[in-house]
Amino acid sequence: MHEMSLMGDILQLIQEDATDKGIQQIDKVELIVGEISNAMPDALRMAFDIFRDQNLHLFTETAELVLHIEEAKAKCVLCELEYRPDQKIALCPSCLVPSGKVLSGETFQILSYEGRN
Amino acid sequence: MKITLRTDVLTNNNKAAEFNRELFQNTKTLVINLMSSPGAGKTTLLEETVRELSGKYRIAVIEGDLATERDADRIRAMGAKAVQINTHGGCHLDARMVAATLTEFDLDEIDLLFIENVGNLVCPSGYDLGQHHKVAVLSVPEGNDKIPKYPQMFMRTELVLLNKIDLLPYLDFSVEEARKDLTEINPESILFSLSARTQEGMHEWFSWIEGAYLQCVQQ
Structure with a gap:
């Protein structure tokens, strides 16, 4: 799929930031x-x-x-149960109605990088 | 030395999407991002939409495909302006590609802009193009399993057009099950059953567009 182009964008963003900060070598992302x-x-x-x-x-x-995997979590607006959604993302496993809202799992971020001058 | 960024990976895409959104809003152009698998009938649906609505609205289409001008040619044959983006292997359109293409249009002279994304139920859903609405097309021959198999597409679309319902008598597709699956992924999403080929159910889609257009120009 498009992970090559995503990684290209990630490395580009990091190199731009590192260049601004005068960093010469990057050891970790x-x-x-x-x-x-x-x-x-x-x-x-x-x-x-x-x-x-x-x-x-x-x-x-x-x-x-280093990849930090953010768990997918959803919360039912009726019973307030927090659950790990399967493919039926909005379906609360307790109420059995589509009353769940996604809390987490959609993030895709560059957290940090480590470099040397 | 550790540098914390917490930057969204799609940050460049999102900037371009905001640029597009502002342009669409300033020019009162309603923009719909149409996504589906290959072969679900997006282009036929757009041909019929242009045919029906071109007397009332000025319509333009951006066609996204890996290769060829075929889809843009089909739309041009219906009398609307169409610009083809060839992604050369890329699996989706991004906001930068759309921004670059917008220079070919005079948006002040366009009421409705449809962006037909690359046929793919995975990648296009993750890219904001600056559109007003994301619409998915699903077709009866694809089978009922597509909604639960591709939840990330259907959780991010507000309208699903179930196309090719003229084939329902010949195939094991349950509209009721599709509605239930869709509700369990995205309760706010709505589903219209239609056939672009026979015109059955198309009026609901046309009315929806008219409503969305009114909302767009009143904002």
């Missing part, structure tokens, strides 16, 4: 990936490895990608 964010962790890891092996400037050969 941390992302937050929600379970229902449309981004697949394995494909992101593969894309990161491919870019790193192309020796992009700033990223070191041993640069590491």
Whole structure:
């Protein structure tokens, strides 16, 4: 799918920020990936490895990608139960009505990176 | 040294989407992002929509495909302006591609702009294009399992057009089950059953567009 282009965007955003801050080498990238964010962790890891092996400037050969997976959670507006949604995202498992609102799991963020001058 | 960013990965897309949104609002252009699997009938639906509404509204279409001008040619044949975006393998349209294409239109002279996304039930749902409404087309031959299998598409669309209902007598598709599945993923979403080929049910879609247009120009 589009994890290669997403990773390209991620590395671009990080390199721009690092260049502004005078950082010469980047050793680590941390992302937050929600379970229902449309981004697949394995494909992101593969894309990161491919870019790193192309020796992009700033990223070191041993640069590491850390993914923090954000659980998908929803909360029923009727009984206030918090649940882990399956494919029926809005269906409260207790009330059995579509009364759930997604609380988390949609995040897809660059959390941080580690670099050296 | 550790630098914390907490930047949304789609931040560049979202900036372009905001740029598009402002432009659409300023020019009072109603913009609908139409998404579906390949073959669900988006282009046929748009051909019929242009045919029905072009006497009343000035309509333009952006066609997203991996390759070819075929869909844009079909829309042009119906008398609407159409611009093709070829993504060259890309699985979705993003807001930057749309922004670049908008230079080919005079939005002050357009009332309705339809963006036909690349046929794909996964990636397009994640990209805000700056549209007013996201609409999914699902077709009867695809089977009932598409709604539960692709919840991330259906949780992000407010209207589902169930197309090709003229094939219901020949296939094991349950409209009732589709409605139930959709409600369990997105209770605010509505579903219209229609056939772009036979015109059955199309009036509901046309009325919905008219309502959305009024809302857009009154904002």
